[in-house]
Amino acid sequence: MNCHPATDRLLQGNDKHPHRPVATRDTLCVTCHTDRNFTLHEEASYRSIPGHPRWMAAPIEMAWEGKSVGEICRQIKDPDRNGGRSLSLLHEHLAHDDLVAWGWQPGAGRDPAPGSQALLGELVQAWIDTGALCP
Numbered sequence: 156m157n158c159h160p161a162t163d164r165l166l167q168g169n170d171k172h173p174h175r176p177v178a179t180r181d182t183l184c185v186t187c188h189t190d191r192n193f194t195l196h197e198e199a200s201y202r203s204i205p206g207h208p209r210w211m212a213a214p215i216e217m218a219w220e221g222k223s224v225g226e227i228c229r230q231i232k233d234p235d236r237n238g239g240r241s242l243s244l245l246h247e248h249l250a251h252d253d254l255v256a257w258g259w260q261p262g263a264g265r266d267p268a269p270g271s272q273a274l275l276g277e278l279v280q281a282w283i284d285t286g287a288l289c290p
């Protein structure tokens with residue numbers, strides 16, 4: 156959810172609080188985020204700074220923040236709002252993109268997403284195979 160914000164304001168943490176230090180979509184992420192999770196070795200209010208070679212927020216047309224499961228479901232199937240992906244490319248992004256993989260290896264002091272990326276891939280494939288319907 157924090158990777159798919161609906162406004163220019165970035166979010167953090169399980170409670171989706173505003174990003175601290177203050178940064179917006181237009182701020183250069185690489186000013187602070189490097190190509191990997193960086194563990195701090197000194198006292199701070201957080202234990203690591205997340206990182207990845209392509210660290211960025213999803214484009215605004217792919218926002219999930221504030222949307223229902225049904226709305227997100229219809230959006231991720233819509234090539235106008237999913238980066239022009241077919242269902243098989245959508246599966247590729249969710250099941251194999253190493254930026255998505257960050258969610259399960261978020262670094263010190265952050266809770267990983269539930270399950271695993273492999274399990275997500277299986278679930279998305281089963282959803283596609285049964286018609287990719289939305290609630």
Ligand code: HEC
Nearest residue numbers: 157167168176178179180182183184186187201211212265
């Ligand atoms: C001025 C430095 C700085 C800039 C610029 C910056 N960040 Fe951050 N970001 C941080 C720090 C430090 C943290 C960890 C803070 C914490 O956990 O309290 C963080 C954490 C995050 C998280 C939190 C992940 C979670 O645990 O929920 C996200 C998402 C994020 N940044 C996205 C971005 C994006 C996208 C950009 C560029 C558009 C960006 N940041 C630019 C310093 C920055």
